Amino acid sequence: MQIRIRRGWEIPESRATPEAVVTARRSLLGAGAGLIASAGAAQAQWLKPAWLFGGAPVKEQPRQPREAPRNARYQPGRDVTPEINTTTYNNYYEFGTSKNVVGPAQALVVEPWTIRIEGMVASPRSIGIDDLLKQVTLEERVYRHRCVEAWAMTVPWVGFPLADLLRIAEPQAGAKYVVFQTLADDKMMPGISEGFYPYPYTDGLTMAEAANELAFLSVGMFGKSLPPQNGAPIRVLMPWKYGFKGPKSIVKVIFTDKRPISFWEALQDTEYGFWANVNPAVPHPRWSQARERLLGTDEMVPTQIWNGYGEFVADMYKGLEKERLFA
Numbered sequence: 001m002q003i004r005i006r007r008g009w010e011i012p013e014s015r016a017t018p019e020a021v022v023t024a025r026r027s028l029l030g031a032g033a034g035l036i037a038s039a040g041a042a043q044a045q046w047l048k049p050a051w052l053f054g055g056a057p058v059k060e061q062p063r064q065p066r067e068a069p070r071n072a073r074y075q076p077g078r079d080v081t082p083e084i085n086t087t088t089y090n091n092y093y094e095f096g097t098s099k100n101v102v103g104p105a106q107a108l109v110v111e112p113w114t115i116r117i118e119g120m121v122a123s124p125r126s127i128g129i130d131d132l133l134k135q136v137t138l139e140e141r142v143y144r145h146r147c148v149e150a151w152a153m154t155v156p157w158v159g160f161p162l163a164d165l166l167r168i169a170e171p172q173a174g175a176k177y178v179v180f181q182t183l184a185d186d187k188m189m190p191g192i193s194e195g196f197y198p199y200p201y202t203d204g205l206t207m208a209e210a211a212n213e214l215a216f217l218s219v220g221m222f223g224k225s226l227p228p229q230n231g232a233p234i235r236v237l238m239p240w241k242y243g244f245k246g247p248k249s250i251v252k253v254i255f256t257d258k259r260p261i262s263f264w265e266a267l268q269d270t271e272y273g274f275w276a277n278v279n280p281a282v283p284h285p286r287w288s289q290a291r292e293r294l295l296g297t298d299e300m301v302p303t304q305i306w307n308g309y310g311e312f313v314a315d316m317y318k319g320l321e322k323e324r325l326f327a
């Protein structure tokens, strides 16, 4: 099936006009356009959803306290992004293709939550998230996040190393990849019936990548449980790769010896490959990856190879130079 979709983050962000901006501009113009003092101020407002400009307020789900000691080994070298920007400017296509999904995402029911572990493991089984959390030690890590659309944020996540899940899952010796799947429930997720997207959202990693010390499962941010729009109750973070490599709200973990084809790879493999490691020198076919915009500011900063995490990850890719490692 040949699908050609040009929406949302397939459009270079610099040329996209998020719906929220259009709505915001309209309501501001209605109220007397003097509020837009300068192009800069207008741009900063792009980061906020329509409800912040007087649209219907969003009643967000309550979040539980989820505090854990910060791991000082991972220094972001950047200011933490204001929480409001990280929770109101999101990619979560199951709830809609705009960045303003905070409203619809509140319909996500996160309790009870079970993760199915299957494929090449000692014994396939389901595990409740509370059960899982009893078997790990939570820590806080401040990671940089780089979206393939050339925006970035810096977030104090709470969670545990993906390596812990590998230990709990007991993969067979022949397993070469681990694959994560997001919930796909069209009763809760209005985005699912919106387009021809290959849900459930899926992405995968090699076993070596999954075992890397940076690979992280997050169950919280800013000292509280994750909000739905950020992937509650549990999401994958691979900070040296583009953000799409980290499925949100995962319900299934599959071990396999076949390289998986991810959600975005299935849609457009020339633009979103299996490896998708961050590299400023390898442009996306339709835009540059040399720089990134920091959410919550108008600042553009240079992008770093491996998103700046080379000391932890570059060695894993020795001998793989023939692979399309960066796009």
Ligand SMILES: Nc1nc2c(c(=O)[nH]1)N[C@H]1C(S)=C(S)[C@@H](COP(=O)(O)O)O[C@H]1N2
Residues within 6 Å of the ligand: 009, 086, 089, 090, 091, 092, 093, 094, 146, 147, 148, 182, 201, 229, 230, 231, 242, 243, 244, 245, 246, 247, 248, 249
């Ligand atoms: N299930 C699911 N997971 C997803 C996405 C998505 O649309 N659906 N978007 C990905 C992309 S492109 C990015 S950049 C991050 C965004 O995470 P954030 O909204 O917490 O910033 O989630 C990733 N995980």
Ligand SMILES: [Mo]
Residues within 6 Å of the ligand: 009, 091, 146, 147, 148, 149, 242, 243, 244
């Ligand atoms: Mo992304």
